[in-house]
Amino acid sequence: NAGVTQTPKFRILKIGQSMTLQCTQDMNHNYMYWYRQDPGMGLKLIYYSVGAGITDKGEVPNGYNVSRSTTEDFPLRLELAAPSQTSVYFCASRPGLAGGSGELFFGEGSRLTVL
Amino acid sequence: TQLLEQSPQFLSIQEGENLTVYCNSSSVFSSLQWYRQEPGEGPVLLVTVVTGGEVKKLKRLTFQFGDARKDSSLHITAAQPGDTGLYLCAGARNTNAGKSTFGDGTTLTVKP
Numbered sequence: 001n002a003g004v005t006q007t008p009k010f011r012i013l014k015i016g017q018s019m020t021l022q023c024t025q026d027m028n029h030n031y032m033y034w035y036r037q038d039p040g041m042g043l044k045l046i047y048y049s050v051g052a053g054i055t056d057k058g059e060v061p062n063g064y065n066v067s068r069s070t071t072e073d074f075p076l077r078l079e080l081a082a083p084s085q086t087s088v089y090f091c092a093s094r095p096g097l098a099g100g101s102g103e104l105f106f107g108e109g110s111r112l113t114v115l
Numbered sequence: 116t117q118l119l120e121q122s123p124q125f126l127s128i129q130e131g132e133n134l135t136v137y138c139n140s141s142s143v144f145s146s147l148q149w150y151r152q153e154p155g156e157g158p159v160l161l162v163t164v165v166t167g168g169e170v171k172k173l174k175r176l177t178f179q180f181g182d183a184r185k186d187s188s189l190h191i192t193a194a195q196p197g198d199t200g201l202y203l204c205a206g207a208r209n210t211n212a213g214k215s216t217f218g219d220g221t222t223l224t225v226k227p
Contacts, residue, residue, distance in 0.1 A: 004157075031213050042121070042203055042217035043158075050212050058214070090157050092211055101165065102146040103209030104215060106157030 002026050006091050006107035013081040013114045019108045021076040023029060023091030028094040032074040034066065036087040049074055081114045119206055121218030131193050136221045138204035139186040145209040147180055147187045150172050152201040194225045
């Protein structure tokens with residue numbers, strides 16, 4: 001099983017450019033999340049979704065947008081990239097509140113540098 | 116914001132030594148996960164603890180969930196260089212969209 005797949009793995013952006021980080025999961029999980037991780041730190045929640053058509057802000061949503069048109073896909077859009085958005089981005093999923101133990105399944109991450 | 120405080124932030128020890136990492140919060144969690152993350156990869160689950168007072172063992176790793184389900188510890192016996200990595204605790208809830216709160220992690224280096 002592929003699990004959670006993120007693309008691209010690496011990207012360099014210039015200040016003011018826009019891009020989309022792709023995330024897809026093949027586990028039929030309802031809940032999906034985008035986190036960012038700065039060097040040597042834990043994960044901060046950017047946006048999350050509890051199902052297709054439903055998204056909501058996490059701790060650090062400014063400068064980002066998401067959509068959830070299908071159960072499988074949860075892309076993260078960066079508009080007008082800024083150096084503060086240089087980070088590693090992780091997409092994660094879990095089955096839902098009734099299923100599973102709270103475990104998150106993570107993608108391998110997308111390392112973004114904004115110059 | 117409900118916080119998880121993890122300590123120590125950095126730990127450098129010699130092979131064969133024992134160590135304990137702590138994860139503390141003022142909030143109650145439905146479950147708590149410990150993840151290990153290697154450079155360039157996503158976090159990988161080590162264990163989930165659910166019941167207050169629960170102790171789980173995974174080879175040389177022992178995980179404990181506090182009686183009140185607000186804190187946890189990870190103890191490694193006879194650490195090996197292969198244990199090197201970033202250890203993250205995360206508190207999960209079965210409410211509020213199942214959002215997990217992560218500690219800032221403990222970077223462990225085990226020297227041969």
